[in-house]
Amino acid sequence: METHHIILSFHECATRYGLSETDVREFLELGLLHAAPDTPNALHEEPDHVALLARLHHELGLSKDSLEVILAMRQRLEQLQQELSQQRARVRQLEVFLRGTGPMLDIDLR
Numbered sequence: 477m478e479t480h481h482i483i484l485s486f487h488e489c490a491t492r493y494g495l496s497e498t499d500v501r502e503f504l505e506l507g508l509l510h511a512a513p514d515t516p517n518a519l520h521e522e523p524d525h526v527a528l529l530a531r532l533h534h535e536l537g538l539s540k541d542s543l544e545v546i547l548a549m550r551q552r553l554e555q556l557q558q559e560l561s562q563q564r565a566r567v568r569q570l571e572v573f574l575r576g577t578g579p580m581l582d583i584d585l586r
Contacts, residue, residue: 483512484519484526493530499540503529506544 489495495503500519503509508529512518519526532538532546 481520481522483515484521484523485515486517486519489519489526493526494534495526495530499533502540503543506540508540508543508547 484492486497486500489500490497497517500509504511504519509526510520512520529543529547532543533540538546
């Protein structure tokens with residue numbers, strides 16, 4: 477799955493997502509957001525990630541420390557789903573091979 481990153485100023489974060497500059501700076505310090513390398517006071521981030529972070533923080537009232545745990549769990553869940561998909565593909569491939577209906581191919585689905 478391809479990700480799309482944008483450069484977003486702290487002011488744009490406040491306007492679009494309701495995150496204050498203080499929130500954005502704290503999220504940067506926690507590693508929840510990534511600073512734009514060549515642009516001061518700006519983020520280099522996926523819009524969906526910023527929206528999720530803002531929603532969890534504002535709508536659900538989660539603390540910044542809780543957000544770190546939740547996002548780490550979400551990332552791990554996505555990794556496990558990808559691994560499960562790979563294992564299912566390998567099982568299907570093995571079943572086809574065992575039935576004698578096709579060649580065994582070395583497929584990397586990452």
